[in-house]
Amino acid sequence: MPPSSPPDLSKVGEGNKTPLKSTISIPTSLFHTKKLVEEKNNAPDQVVVEKRPEVAAPTIIQESVTLTQEMLDLVIHSVKDFYRQANKNFELAILDQPIQVLNGEVNLQVMGSVQEEIANKMRPELLGLIRKLTGANQLSISVEHKEEIEDSRPKLYTNTDKLRFLRDKHPALAEFQRKFDLDVDF
Template identity: 50%
Template structure:
């Protein structure tokens, strides 16, 4: 390795090293293959629903509560993918971490070869209604919902502020 004589020469050396590193990484990726069973079986919704109680028991025995919350969300089959609905980014991160274990568990239980997990992130919607903080706000809301309360308020002299 030569000593750089200028800034442009230094940048050139760094770029060459980066290319060499990228080539090494690509070569390692090519060497490492994911072992997928070569079965012609395909997972169906019925078979998935049949296997899910065993999967839930597996995670329950390991006391993985957050993973159980994800697995209890609605799931459906789309081709060779299992689609899980997750609420927010926290559940998405947990689901990403549990994907390999879940895939191998389902493959072992079903004998299915080609299988993938797809996550659908559902954001919790903020309530568009005004928040009811005070007793007066709550009582006003209830009067709108149940007009008979207005009559009770007049008849019995109900007040929210005391």
């Protein structure tokens, strides 16, 4: 077998044209260290100060736009579609409540502490979504806890209560019951 020749390393890195930085020599003796320090002190300091031309920062004059009820009414369907596609039904239930805008403040009406907690969690996302869709930059969201209206009518638990309610609501039912001699078995 012929002896293998060492690989030609002269062509390595030809594609990369960036110059290599020189490595630091480690002094082997105290004399060599002193010599390196003297050379460094005697060498002229080459401080390159690069002056960059001062460029004035572009000033963007953005007109302040306050959210109005009309603007919200135009985009509320898109907002609801966003939450519907994200399958966020609890947030959607809050958005189905009447929403009022007064002086750039969106007033969400919620019923109960659970909806109030969900509304507070969805507030940043809703704020960003409304800003993006309307272009309004002056708006805030407040959550109003709305009390549930108590129903004055009694609850209909038993079949007798249900029949009595239907007879009061539809008097013809009582007349049919008497005329056809209908008897109710519960």
